[in-house]
Amino acid sequence: MPPSRFLPHSDLQSLLDALAARGYAVIAPQSRDGRIVYEETRRSADLPWGASLEQTAGGSRIHHAGHARCFTWANGPQALKPLLFAPSEPLWRISRQADGYAVKAAETPQRPLAVIGVRACDLAALAIQDRHFLHGPYPDPRYGARREGMLLVAVNCTHPASTCFCVSTGDGPEAKTDFDLALTELDDGFVIEAGSAEGEQILAALSLNAAQPAQTEAAATGIRHAAESQIRALAGRNLHDALMSRLSHPRWQEVAERCLACGNCTMVCPTCFCHAENEQPELDGSSSLHSREWDSCFGERHGYIHGKQLRPEISQRYRQWLTHKLATWHEQFGRSGCVGCGRCIAWCPVGIDITEEAAALLK
Amino acid sequence: MKTPHAPQLARIVERIQESDDIFTLRLRFNDATMQESYRFRPGQFNMVYLPGAGEVPISISSDPEERTSFAHTIRAVGRVTRGLSRLGPGDEVGLRGPYGRGWPLEEAEGKDVFVITGGLGCAPVVAVIHYVLKRRERFRRLVILQGVKHSHDLIWRASYERWAQAPDTQVLIAANATEALWPWHVGSPIDLVSEARFDPANATCMICGPEGMMVAAAKALKARGMGEADIHVSLERNMQCALGLCGHCQLGGHFVCKDGPVFAWPEVKALLERGGL
Numbered sequence: 120m121p122p123s124r125f126l127p128h129s130d131l132q133s134l135l136d137a138l139a140a141r142g143y144a145v146i147a148p149q150s151r152d153g154r155i156v157y158e159e160t161r162r163s164a165d166l167p168w169g170a171s172l173e174q175t176a177g178g179s180r181i182h183h184a185g186h187a188r189c190f191t192w193a194n195g196p197q198a199l200k201p202l203l204f205a206p207s208e209p210l211w212r213i214s215r216q217a218d219g220y221a222v223k224a225a226e227t228p229q230r231p232l233a234v235i236g237v238r239a240c241d242l243a244a245l246a247i248q249d250r251h252f253l254h255g256p257y258p259d260p261r262y263g264a265r266r267e268g269m270l271l272v273a274v275n276c277t278h279p280a281s282t283c284f285c286v287s288t289g290d291g292p293e294a295k296t297d298f299d300l301a302l303t304e305l306d307d308g309f310v311i312e313a314g315s316a317e318g319e320q321i322l323a324a325l326s327l328n329a330a331q332p333a334q335t336e337a338a339a340t341g342i343r344h345a346a347e348s349q350i351r352a353l354a355g356r357n358l359h360d361a362l363m364s365r366l367s368h369p370r371w372q373e374v375a376e377r378c379l380a381c382g383n384c385t386m387v388c389p390t391c392f393c394h395a396e397n398e399q400p401e402l403d404g405s406s407s408l409h410s411r412e413w414d415s416c417f418g419e420r421h422g423y424i425h426g427k428q429l430r431p432e433i434s435q436r437y438r439q440w441l442t443h444k445l446a447t448w449h450e451q452f453g454r455s456g457c458v459g460c461g462r463c464i465a466w467c468p469v470g471i472d473i474t475e476e477a478a479a480l481l482k
Numbered sequence: 483m484k485t486p487h488a489p490q491l492a493r494i495v496e497r498i499q500e501s502d503d504i505f506t507l508r509l510r511f512n513d514a515t516m517q518e519s520y521r522f523r524p525g526q527f528n529m530v531y532l533p534g535a536g537e538v539p540i541s542i543s544s545d546p547e548e549r550t551s552f553a554h555t556i557r558a559v560g561r562v563t564r565g566l567s568r569l570g571p572g573d574e575v576g577l578r579g580p581y582g583r584g585w586p587l588e589e590a591e592g593k594d595v596f597v598i599t600g601g602l603g604c605a606p607v608v609a610v611i612h613y614v615l616k617r618r619e620r621f622r623r624l625v626i627l628q629g630v631k632h633s634h635d636l637i638w639r640a641s642y643e644r645w646a647q648a649p650d651t652q653v654l655i656a657a658n659a660t661e662a663l664w665p666w667h668v669g670s671p672i673d674l675v676s677e678a679r680f681d682p683a684n685a686t687c688m689i690c691g692p693e694g695m696m697v698a699a700a701k702a703l704k705a706r707g708m709g710e711a712d713i714h715v716s717l718e719r720n721m722q723c724a725l726g727l728c729g730h731c732q733l734g735g736h737f738v739c740k741d742g743p744v745f746a747w748p749e750v751k752a753l754l755e756r757g758g759l
Contacts, residue, residue: 211488213533219512219574220533224485256740257486257725363734366756393729396487396722400534407534409487411728421730424720425559435758443732450735 124327125334127308128187131163134272134300134311135235137321143233143270146202148195153181155195157202157234166235167192174280174461177470190236190304193280196387196466198241202232203265204248204392207412210261214406227260231268237298238276239291240283240460244389245271246297247452251392270317273298277341279349282461284474287352290458292345303338310338351464351474353445354481356455361481362446366438370479375434377469382415384463384471385440390448390456393421416440445477486725489531489576490516495551497570500637503558505567506543509577510551522546523584524609525688525716525744529724530554531576532565539721539739541606542580545613555605555637581724582743585610586714590686594623596678598699600671600691601630606716606743607690608638615648624651625678629671629695633660652679671695675702682707688744690716693754700747713747715754733759 126134138145139161148155150167160166171182172192184191209225237245252262276285276292285291294301299318302309310330313319330338355361385391395414400407414421417436422429430436448456457473464472496508511517522528527541538560544553558567569575587610595614597607614621626645630636636657646653654674655666667674672695687703689696696715703713719731719738726740734753736742753759 211485213531213576220491220576222488222491222576224488252727255726257727259725259727260485366759392727394723394727395730396537396728398534398536404534411487411723414728414730416729420720422720424718425563429719430758432758439759442734447732447735451737 123310123312123330123335124322124325125308125330126302126311126325126327128189130308130325130327131166131189133325134321135161135163137324138233138235138270138272141233141270141321143231145233145235147235148190150181150183154179155181155192157195157198157236171278172280174282174465175470176282176464176472177467179465187306188304190274190302191278193276193278193283194238194240194460194462196462198389199234199237199245200248200389202234203245203262203269204252204394204413205261207410208261209408209410210396212406212408215404225261227264229264229268231270232265233270233272235272235274237271237273237294238460239273239294240285240288240458241389242271242273242294242297243285243288243290243458244460247390247454247456247458248392250452271298271300273301273314275301275303275338275342276345277304279345280461280465281350282464283349283459284351284353284461285459286346286349287356287474288455288457288459289356292349293342303341305334305337305341310334351461351472353455353457353459353474354478357449358455358477358481359446359449362442362477365480366442368480370476371434371438373479374437374471374476375432377471378417378433378437379468380417380433380436381468382417383466383468384473385415385417386413387462387466388444389458389460389462390444391415395420416443441473441476441480444473486578487723489529489537489578491574492577494569494571494573494575500555501635503567504555504637505558506553506555507566507569507575508544508551508553509575511577512574517551518549520549520552520580522552522580524587524613525584525606526580526582527606527724527743528554528577528579529581529721530556530562530566531578532562532569533574533576535562535565537576537722538562538566539581539724541609541716541743543605543608545609545616547616555608579724582739583741585688585716585744586686586746587613590614590688591620592684593621594625594680594685595621596625596627596680596685596687596703598627598671598675598687598689598691599629600695601635607688608641610688611645615645615651618649622650622684623680624648625654625680626651627654627656627671627674627678629656629658629691631658633657633664654678670698672698672702675699675706678706683709685712687713688716689713693717693757697754700751710747710751714744715747715750716743717745717750718743
């Protein structure tokens with residue numbers, strides 16, 4: 120393993136340039152409308168310099184604190200998921216021909232993305248999504264094409280939110296595998312290391328100084344503090360049996376009285392994979408587009424089957440979501456579906472807290 | 483670029499009206515090579531696509547050894563199935579499949595076969611009935627128990643009468659409500675489980691129908707001494723991709739489209755008895 124190097128804040132632009140020179144569209148976090156969003160940019164100045172996020176149950180507020188760092192926040196509502204598993208995308212189109220119909224698959228996405236600022240929780244979620252979309256009996260070609268071209272620049276978390284609990288799920292705050300490059304931010308720059316052959320090539324081309332022992336030590340301290348400062352935790356990494364034996368617990372009804380069934384938690388969850396297939400016929404009947412878009416198990420149509428709703432009650436839908444995420448997920452993926460990112464807590468309009476619900480159910 | 487999501491085109495070669503709202507479409511892929519290589523097992527399903535409307539999962543009701551075409555028996559209940567009901571010979575639909583795990587027919591060889599169906603549940607298992615009757619020597623007794631809400635929902639009435647004449651075959655039929663001169667049982671099909679002539683210690687049971695009926699049937703079979711692992715059920719769920727990707731058909735940790743739709747009873751018993759999952 121090559122030694123880690125030091126990338127001064129003033130040289131961050133050279134990393135973006137190096138990624139762009141290799142043909143990547145660079146995606147980096149940016150502060151927009153009070154949120155952190157992951158969007159394309161060519162300028163390191165677009166990153167959220169001096170921004171901090173205060174995340175609580177049902178809240179996420181950005182502050183511009185005026186300090187000189189750009190990763191002093193945990194996560195925005197989305198990161199990798201929409202870049203690989205598109206919120207809405209065409210699958211195929213059927214057209215009328217002179218003697219019948221013809222079906223044509225939508226073109227496969229081809230633009231390789233380099234994503235800067237991938238958190239450990241998002242890498243853990245990525246591994247789950249990879250398994251779901253690529254390692255079943257029918258690999259998804261659209262996800263696969265985007266994934267194949269993606270370069271990942273991880274950022275170790277030094278400023279977790281109050282909603283974070285990745286230590287308890289075992290997924291963070293440090294990115295350990297599956298990245299090309301990993302950064303740990305200090306006051307004046309980043310300790311940077313490579314995690315793949317391509318990452319090493321990029322690192323070599325940047326001609327950086329080796330990180331000093333004091334710098335690598337400060338980086339390790341930052342990650343350790345991030346782990347120690349987390350105040351939330353899930354009460355165990357495998358709650359399968361505990362939850363499946365509590366399907367009649369009164370807490371399901373209690374949480375249903377607060378839950379709006381809006382589906383925000385499933386939209387921001389980096390592991391939720393449900394999607395609906397839709398048909399959009401042209402008005403003149405000449406063709407019809409078959410597409411897919413993210414769907415939620417909190418919606419009316421998720422459990423709908425010829426005139427019958429399998430989960431008519433919100434308590435049943437919340438139970439479906441939580442028991443899938445924390446219990447039956449183990450049967451499907453050999454691990455829990457929760458990576459401790461805390462997004463579902465911050466982006467729930469009524470502040471329902473998955474760690475609190477799980478704890479109440481275990482009582 | 484080939485995608486598992488896109489359907490192949492197939493043409494309707496025959497349309498049969500089975501009852502007021504139940505019809506059978508016999509289909510053939512436009513691509514002759516595709517048709518020749520197409521194989522399925524009874525209990526598997528296809529995604530049937532009505533151009534401009536959408537796809538629905540429908541089990542295959544024909545004999546797997548008929549190679550020149552295959553059939554779907556469909557009840558017109560939703561937007562897509564009502565649209566499909568208006569098609570006729572020569573019309574085109576999209577098709578992809580077959581998907582899922584079919585009935586355990588090898589496991590059933592040398593045993594009594596007990597088929598229990600409720601409502602249109604008969605479509606997925608009628609392929610089993612044909613399969614067993616064509617290969618009669620491989621199986622022991624065949625018991626067919628069919629329940630319908632109303633006697634006019636009973637399709638293939640002539641077939642049941644014919645099957646009742648076959649050797650070592652018992653046909654039991656129940657309707658909760660009937661018209662005049664109904665020769666069979668009035669009431670629940672579960673009432674008739676006790677009349678079935680089979681060896682509970684050496685039998686395979688295949689059940690298809692409403693979930694409440696399947697739960698009750700499994701209970702009645704257990705009471706007759708059948709092992710739960712010998713009871714199999716075919717489940718229905720919202721299926722939009724059939725590829726194990728879209729997530730709608732999940733039941734506990736199962737993706738019904740790829741892990742089922744046929745399950746051994748112990749795999750799903752606790753989940754179905756609970757309901758609302």
